Amino acid sequence: MISLAGIDRSFQVGDQTVDALADVNLDIGAGEYLSIMGPSGSGKSTLLNIVGLLDRPTGGVYKLDNRDVTRLTDEEQARVRREKIGFVFQAFHLVPRLTALENVSVPMMLSGIAISERRQRAAKSLEDYGLGDRMDHRPSQLSGGQRQRVAMARATIMHPPVLLADEPTGNLDRASGREVVGLLERLNASGVTLIVVTHDPELGRRARRQLHMVDGRINADNVLQK
Amino acid sequence: MMGPGDVVRFSFRSLTGFRTRTALMVIAMAIGVGAVVVLTALGEGARRYVVNEFSSLGSNLIIVFPGRTETGGNVPGMLVGRSPRDLTLEDAVAVLRSRHVTRIAPLNIGSAYLSRGRLNREAPVLGTTHEFRDIRRLEMDRGNFLPPADPTKAQSICIIGQTLAKELFPNEEPIGQWLRIGDRRFRVIGILGAKGRSLGFDTDELAIIPVASAQQLFNQPSLFRILAETRHRESLDTARDEIRRIIKDRHEGDEDVTVVTQDAVLATFDRILRTLTLAVGGIAAISLAVAGILTMNVMLVAVSQRTAEIGLLKAIGASRRQIRSLFFTEAALLSACGALVGLLLGAVGILIIRQLYPAFPAAAPAWAVGAAVLTAALTGVGFSVMPARRAARLDPVIALAKR
Numbered sequence: 001m002i003s004l005a006g007i008d009r010s011f012q013v014g015d016q017t018v019d020a021l022a023d024v025n026l027d028i029g030a031g032e033y034l035s036i037m038g039p040s041g042s043g044k045s046t047l048l049n050i051v052g053l054l055d056r057p058t059g060g061v062y063k064l065d066n067r068d069v070t071r072l073t074d075e076e077q078a079r080v081r082r083e084k085i086g087f088v089f090q091a092f093h094l095v096p097r098l099t100a101l102e103n104v105s106v107p108m109m110l111s112g113i114a115i116s117e118r119r120q121r122a123a124k125s126l127e128d129y130g131l132g133d134r135m136d137h138r139p140s141q142l143s144g145g146q147r148q149r150v151a152m153a154r155a156t157i158m159h160p161p162v163l164l165a166d167e168p169t170g171n172l173d174r175a176s177g178r179e180v181v182g183l184l185e186r187l188n189a190s191g192v193t194l195i196v197v198t199h200d201p202e203l204g205r206r207a208r209r210q211l212h213m214v215d216g217r218i219n220a221d222n223v224l225q226k
Numbered sequence: 227m228m229g230p231g232d233v234v235r236f237s238f239r240s241l242t243g244f245r246t247r248t249a250l251m252v253i254a255m256a257i258g259v260g261a262v263v264v265l266t267a268l269g270e271g272a273r274r275y276v277v278n279e280f281s282s283l284g285s286n287l288i289i290v291f292p293g294r295t296e297t298g299g300n301v302p303g304m305l306v307g308r309s310p311r312d313l314t315l316e317d318a319v320a321v322l323r324s325r326h327v328t329r330i331a332p333l334n335i336g337s338a339y340l341s342r343g344r345l346n347r348e349a350p351v352l353g354t355t356h357e358f359r360d361i362r363r364l365e366m367d368r369g370n371f372l373p374p375a376d377p378t379k380a381q382s383i384c385i386i387g388q389t390l391a392k393e394l395f396p397n398e399e400p401i402g403q404w405l406r407i408g409d410r411r412f413r414v415i416g417i418l419g420a421k422g423r424s425l426g427f428d429t430d431e432l433a434i435i436p437v438a439s440a441q442q443l444f445n446q447p448s449l450f451r452i453l454a455e456t457r458h459r460e461s462l463d464t465a466r467d468e469i470r471r472i473i474k475d476r477h478e479g480d481e482d483v484t485v486v487t488q489d490a491v492l493a494t495f496d497r498i499l500r501t502l503t504l505a506v507g508g509i510a511a512i513s514l515a516v517a518g519i520l521t522m523n524v525m526l527v528a529v530s531q532r533t534a535e536i537g538l539l540k541a542i543g544a545s546r547r548q549i550r551s552l553f554f555t556e557a558a559l560l561s562a563c564g565a566l567v568g569l570l571l572g573a574v575g576i577l578i579i580r581q582l583y584p585a586f587p588a589a590a591p592a593w594a595v596g597a598a599v600l601t602a603a604l605t606g607v608g609f610s611v612m613p614a615r616r617a618a619r620l621d622p623v624i625a626l627a628k629r
């Protein structure tokens with residue numbers, strides 16, 4: 001369902017060109033569980049951002065469900081982000097002035113779902129993530145693990161078929177991290193395509209398919225046989 | 227798509243989420259708008275004040291005074307060796323020859339010492355005739371005004387204002403008593419009604435004597451003014467031209483007096499005071515501009531602080547259009563709030579002015595209120611929507627990375 005062909009991404013820093021991604025080719029099927037590892041600066045985040053339509057490649061073709069998504073209008077791109085992709089960030093990226101419930105509701109508001117349904121769905125989702133008693137708390141009143149669970153509730157509220165997580169446990173302690181990973185894997189088990197970027201080898205090894213990147217290229221692509 | 231209710235609710239949450247910023251902006255805009263409202267209200271009040279004063283004089287009025295002030299007529303310098311002729315009582319009587327003039331009042335004015343026993347004070351003294359009372363719509367408190375008489379005959383009678391009556395006759399009824407004005411004695415025959423200020427004269431402090439007596443008292447044969455009233459408004463211009471001709475004939479063909487209608491004077495004042503209002507409005511506009519610049523700075527900072535938020539909204543599926551409408555609505559709400567508070571502030575300011583100076587009809591003209599609100603709206607919306615549009619155009623990663 002995800003198909004990257006000859007993807008390049010270079011940054012212009014002063015008069016120097018940094019190739020964050022160079023000729024990346026990758027096909028990912030629906031329901032796969034992928035981890036991406038590699039040294040710092042190898043292009044993991046850049047790759048994930050391109051897959052999540054947060055960034056645009058300087059070259060190559062990216063097809064999502066057989067549709068070239070790099071050439072879409074802004075409106076169409078927004079729709080794809082809203083409906084097909086959930087993104088979980090290392091830094092959570094919640095809106096600080098909104099409550100947990102409101103943060104989870106934002107994607108539904110952007111899709112034009114009625115307010116009563118929004119409240120109901122957001123509340124249900126937060127309960128599923130064990131935050132039933134934290135709905136009216138603002139991010140600053142929540143722990144890191146709780147914030148990441150709010151972020152996950154937000155990422156999944158539109159039931160996207162693809163879930164992307166960039167070091168989702170990077171800012172969490174072991175216990176919270178394990179909890180978040182468990183939740184991610186449960187989603188994957190229910191059919192969601194899951195791609196996790198991580199520095200944690202233990203977490204990386206849990207994925208059935210493991211990519212290793214160096215200098216903007218994929219230099220290993222191992223699929224575990226069960 | 228997002229409904230308008232959602233947009234407003236979300237924008238409102240942004241405003242309440244950034245309390246200090248919101249308060250600052252509302253205050254800045256409110257001060258700007260309020261300043262425009264109050265200052266133009268002062269200018270407009272001055273205009274109305276003068277207009278009211280004139281209309282209380284009676285509206286079918288023609289004023290004649292010595293000397294030529296209008297340009298385009300005879301240049302005084304051409305009349306070598308001849309000083310401008312006096313405007314005499316005979317001239318005043320002659321004005322009545324115009325068919326359109328129903329009554330006239332010659333006016334002579336000066337300042338003199340009024341004394342009664344040991345009490346004395348200085349006061350303006352007006353010399354005129356019986357008709358003056360009707361032309362000026364003067365009210366009497368008690369007693370009589372000058373009786374109808376030959377204007378050229380001096381009589382030792384006077385009418386005094388309320389303040390003079392109280393100060394010079396603290397313990398007695400002034401009517402019938404003698405009063406010294408300058409070096410002559412006058413019998414008080416009437417007390418003016420309390421009218422307060424009217425066109426420069428405080429009638430409460432005024433003494434009125436027959437015009438011929440004033441000419442002798444001040445040793446001034448020339449009149450200060452002739453007031454002439456016409457029967458109809460429509461005949462004002464014809465009457466003015468007739469009066470001009472009558473006096474010109476009497477002055478051996480020299481047009482050495484100025485004849486103006488009340489309307490013309492009023493129009494001039496009106497023009498001057500409108501200009502004043504405009505000028506004052508301009509000054510206020512500067513404060514509005516300052517408020518606008520403040521708004522711009524706060525908004526620019528706010529938007530760059532919120533670029534990350536814009537990136538996040540994009541990352542979770544907001545389109546550029548949605549972000550634009552969110553920020554537009556936020557700015558519009560903010561500006562509306564600022565303008566509203568400003569109008570309120572202005573209204574309170576005007577109320578205070580009216581409390582302090584009840585006679586002064588302060589009121590902001592509609593154009594000034596409109597312009598102030600529009601400026602507040604444009605600066606608020608313009609300065610926040612522009613940077614928000616720019617931020618919305620960024621790719622989400624770049625926006626997200628901004629802090």
Ligand SMILES: Nc1ncnc2c1ncn2[C@@H]1O[C@H](COP(=O)(O)OP(=O)(O)OP(=O)(O)O)[C@@H](O)[C@H]1O
Pocket residue numbers: 011012013018019020038039040041042043044045046047
């Ligand atoms: N906005 C940018 N401008 C310039 N260079 C950038 C930018 N973003 C990333 N890069 C460069 O691209 C390369 C890949 O960056 P990326 O963030 O993808 O690395 P990463 O593998 O995620 O590293 P880490 O594990 O530290 O998060 C790095 O060399 C980085 O310096």
Ligand SMILES: [Mg+2]
Pocket residue numbers: 044045046
């Ligand atoms: Mg990274």
